[in-house]
Amino acid sequence: MSALRKTRCALAALLAAAAFAGGAVPKALAQSQPTPANLDITGVWIGIRDDPKAPYKNTPLKDPPLTAAGLKASAYWNEPRNNLGARCLPGGGPAGQMNGSTFFPIETIQKNGQITILYELMQQVRRVFTDGRGHPPANELDESWMGHSIGHWEGDTLVVDTIGMHQGPLNGSGAAVIAQSGDSDPRWPYSNKLHLTERLRMLDGGKYLETTMTLDDPAMYTRPFTLKRYWRRAPELTPIEYVCAENQRSADEGYAHLVEEKPAAAGTKPK
Amino acid sequence: MLRRSLVIAIAAGATFAGPALAHHSFAMFDRTKSVMIEGTVREFQWTNPHSWIQVVVPNGKGGTAEWSIECGSPNMMSRQGWNSHVLNPGDKVGLVMHPMRDGSPAGSLVSVTLKDGRVLGPGGAPAPTTGNAPPPK
Numbered sequence: 001m002s003a004l005r006k007t008r009c010a011l012a013a014l015l016a017a018a019a020f021a022g023g024a025v026p027k028a029l030a031q032s033q034p035t036p037a038n039l040d041i042t043g044v045w046i047g048i049r050d051d052p053k054a055p056y057k058n059t060p061l062k063d064p065p066l067t068a069a070g071l072k073a074s075a076y077w078n079e080p081r082n083n084l085g086a087r088c089l090p091g092g093g094p095a096g097q098m099n100g101s102t103f104f105p106i107e108t109i110q111k112n113g114q115i116t117i118l119y120e121l122m123q124q125v126r127r128v129f130t131d132g133r134g135h136p137p138a139n140e141l142d143e144s145w146m147g148h149s150i151g152h153w154e155g156d157t158l159v160v161d162t163i164g165m166h167q168g169p170l171n172g173s174g175a176a177v178i179a180q181s182g183d184s185d186p187r188w189p190y191s192n193k194l195h196l197t198e199r200l201r202m203l204d205g206g207k208y209l210e211t212t213m214t215l216d217d218p219a220m221y222t223r224p225f226t227l228k229r230y231w232r233r234a235p236e237l238t239p240i241e242y243v244c245a246e247n248q249r250s251a252d253e254g255y256a257h258l259v260e261e262k263p264a265a266a267g268t269k270p271k
Numbered sequence: 272m273l274r275r276s277l278v279i280a281i282a283a284g285a286t287f288a289g290p291a292l293a294h295h296s297f298a299m300f301d302r303t304k305s306v307m308i309e310g311t312v313r314e315f316q317w318t319n320p321h322s323w324i325q326v327v328v329p330n331g332k333g334g335t336a337e338w339s340i341e342c343g344s345p346n347m348m349s350r351q352g353w354n355s356h357v358l359n360p361g362d363k364v365g366l367v368m369h370p371m372r373d374g375s376p377a378g379s380l381v382s383v384t385l386k387d388g389r390v391l392g393p394g395g396a397p398a399p400t401t402g403n404a405p406p407p408k
Binding site: 080085088103104120237239240241242243244245246247248249 | 298316318319320321322323339341344345346347349350395
């Protein structure tokens with residue numbers, strides 16, 4: 001064994017001991033050592049918002065104040081022809097997907113340097129990099145539906161920072177329904193300037209997962225707003241396949257009565 | 272009227288417990304109306320984003336009409352007692368649905384009653400406890 005390797009082994013052992021003895025794990029350590037159970041969010045989770053017996057309650061979305069551009073974008077997304085879901089596009093972004101759906105479980109896989117979140121809804125995959133990297137510089141950041149997420153631990157809380165998302169509605173048909181709203185409710189838009197901060201921590205020994213989301217989108221809202229969403233660990237659920245386009249009768253099969261579902265030919269996306 | 276001979280309107284204003292957080296707007300369905308039909312399954316489409324039941328219903332004039340009944344997504348349905356084998360071509364079923372506003376032969380499923388008496392909801396929620404179709408003859 002080389003001297004370097006011996007040093008590494010000794011250091012790893014020392015750090016592992018420190019990790020299990022203490023609570024918080026330094027960021028560098030979390031990447032290279034087995035994750036203590038209280039910091040491992042691996043598992044299948046389902047929202048609890050309809051469960052009257054659940055010990056935690058989601059915070060309601062109290063009409064966040066829209067800017068003039070936000071009002072315009074809200075009207076745009078409220079048009080059925082602009083319904084992303086009817087085109088099998090995954091509106092909602094990571095904030096929508098973390099809304100604590102009671103229908104669509106999420107599956108988290110935590111490994112060294114990355115937390116992968118599999119969303120049953122629209123079969124989306126999200127990678128939260130915890131290897132210490134930063135976001136790409138603005139002139140290298142490519143927009144995507146899930147955006148670019150980096151995470152680090154602060155004590156027992158995983159803090160995830162996300163930018164670079166395509167614009168969309170946070171709620172509404174086909175999008176994840178962050179407002180827990182019906183078809184007639186206003187759409188809450190987000191722009192590609194959204195800065196999403198999520199704080200995830202497990203509660204009650206890992207039975208529940210709390211996600212606290214702060215949305216800062218000055219293009220659409222006059223101030224940031226924060227929502228809490230709660231999930232229950234659901235080992236009994238097996239997420240299943242969701243290939244949205246396999247039977248898009250509403251959009252594609254020429255149902256005259258479903259004309260409102262047809263892809264948008266008109267209408268300009270809000271800037 | 273043709274359709275009136277097929278369809279029994281029930282419980283106007285019945286509450287809708289269907290796939291409320293569904294993939295697309297359900298505005299084309301009249302959720303204030305529930306109608307009951309009995310027919311024979313031609314095809315059960317266990318598909319995303321939503322499943323559909325194609326059911327052939329006597330039109331009261333010696334012929335038939337085919338109805339398209341929209342359900343929830345397989346993931347919602349599979350957690351409420353469904354799977355892809357629950358309905359098969361040729362099965363007799365009783366259905367309650369919210370009909371299309373424009374009167375075309377389609378609807379949003381409220382509940383289906385199988386020949387063995389089992390009642391299943393649309394997927395997002397259990398079947399209602401009342402107002403379901405009787406087991407098909």
